[in-house]
Amino acid sequence: xxxxxxxxxxxxxxxxxxxxxxxxxxxxxxxxxxxxxxxxxxxxxxxxxxxxxxxxxxxxxxxxxxxxxxxxxxxxxxxxxxxxxxxxxxxxxxxxxxxxxxxxxxxxxxxxxxxx
Amino acid sequence: xxxxxxxxxxxxxxxxxxxxxxxxxxxxxxxxxxxxxxxxxxxxxxxxxxxxxxxxxxxxxxxxxxxxxxxxxxxxxxxxxxxxxxxxxxxxxxxxxxxxxxxxxxxxxxx
Numbered sequence: 693x694x695x696x697x698x699x700x701x702x703x704x705x706x707x708x709x710x711x712x713x714x715x716x717x718x719x720x721x722x723x724x725x726x727x728x729x730x731x732x733x734x735x736x737x738x739x740x741x742x743x744x745x746x747x748x749x750x751x752x753x754x755x756x757x758x759x760x761x762x763x764x765x766x767x768x769x770x771x772x773x774x775x776x777x778x779x780x781x782x783x784x785x786x787x788x789x790x791x792x793x794x795x796x797x798x799x800x801x802x803x804x805x806x807x808x
Numbered sequence: 809x810x811x812x813x814x815x816x817x818x819x820x821x822x823x824x825x826x827x828x829x830x831x832x833x834x835x836x837x838x839x840x841x842x843x844x845x846x847x848x849x850x851x852x853x854x855x856x857x858x859x860x861x862x863x864x865x866x867x868x869x870x871x872x873x874x875x876x877x878x879x880x881x882x883x884x885x886x887x888x889x890x891x892x893x894x895x896x897x898x899x900x901x902x903x904x905x906x907x908x909x910x911x912x913x914x915x916x917x918x919x
Binding site: 725733740784786799801 | 811841843848849850851852853856896898900906907909910911912
């Protein structure tokens with residue numbers, strides 16, 4: 693299984709500021725995803741982080757608000773820009789690891805974001 | 809992404825009891841996965857299912873991939889207090905695609 697390190701694990705931020713979340717994987721992976729989990733809710737896909745090209749965003753999420761970088765096959769960042777209290781959520785990095793029938797999606801431990 | 813229908817929403821059981829939860833979809837998935845999430849943590853993969861009809865066990869956990877590819881269930885036998893958490897089902901259409909998640913089943917186990 694892939695080992696995913698996500699930083700920071702939690703943060704408390706002031707509205708109007710931005711936070712960049714890092715996701716580091718211990719092996720090269722093709723697919724990396726960013727999810728949001730609002731309090732008491734399920735996981736919602738924000739975007740697919742593409743290596744060497746712009747991320748692919750899901751409906752309701754835009755690049756200006758959630759810029760994503762993917763400089764190589766082991767690292768990605770998600771920035772939550774111009775934050776408001778509504779952005780208070782857990783943000784999760786996910787990667788697809790393994791090959792063939794053993795392909796699975798793994799998650800980092802998440803970043804708990806609180807916006808005041 | 810499509811929202812899966814997961815039930816029950818919550819369960820409150822005694823230690824030693826068996827638990828069953830399920831997930832349905834209006835669309836076909838080629839992979840079904842079950843995750844457990846503890847407070848303040850990311851989801852941890854419990855079982856992955858890749859073939860319709862497949863029945864897979866992981867210790868006290870058993871999951872099945874429905875024949876129609878539109879549903880899956882997870883059973884936990886002889887529950888223990890550390891089984892407490894939120895269980896999510898997830899479906900994947902094809903490799904390389906992101907997951908569609910159910911809303912979760914919150915499990916509470918009393919000693």
